[in-house]
Amino acid sequence: xxxxxxxxxxxxxxxxxxxxxxxxxxxxxxxxxxxxxxxxxxxxxxxxxxxxxxxxxxxxxxxxxxxxxxxxxxxxxxxxxxxxxxxxxxxxxxxxxxxxxxxxxxxxxxxxxxxxxxxxxxxxxxxxxxxxxxxxxxxxxxxxx
Numbered sequence: 647x648x649x650x651x652x653x654x655x656x657x658x659x660x661x662x663x664x665x666x667x668x669x670x671x672x673x674x675x676x677x678x679x680x681x682x683x684x685x686x687x688x689x690x691x692x693x694x695x696x697x698x699x700x701x702x703x704x705x706x707x708x709x710x711x712x713x714x715x716x717x718x719x720x721x722x723x724x725x726x727x728x729x730x731x732x733x734x735x736x737x738x739x740x741x742x743x744x745x746x747x748x749x750x751x752x753x754x755x756x757x758x759x760x761x762x763x764x765x766x767x768x769x770x771x772x773x774x775x776x777x778x779x780x781x782x783x784x785x786x787x788x789x790x791x
């Protein structure tokens with residue numbers, strides 16, 4: 647797998663001069679990407695996650711943002727994949743130069759909660775992360791019955 651037209655350093659460079667405040671640069675988790683891509687090559691979730699991880703790690707290594715944040719919205723619905731997700735996220739974060747964070751949510755897209763599950767099921771995942779802080783989004787829109 648190659649980076650194709652992905653150019654995260656240019657994306658960061660295009661916005662960093664817009665503020666004098668410290669800037670947080672966010673990148674989608676390799677696990678989340680793997681869960682949303684059509685895999686016609688790897689045939690294995692872990693292999694796909696690690697291939698995506700290598701591309702993302704190389705890209706973020708060229709970014710000097712004060713904070714690098716990996717966003718993950720798919721894992722809360724599949725806590726059994728926590729070891730795969732943590733390995734990918736940790737590898738991406740290892741390319742960061744400064745403060746590192748991980749954001750988790752339940753996929754609140756367009757006002758709809760996409761993932762089911764509970765943060766309590768992700769405690770082993772949280773403990774496996776090699777980051778400076780976690781951002782846990784608790785907003786959920788369950789159907790009212």
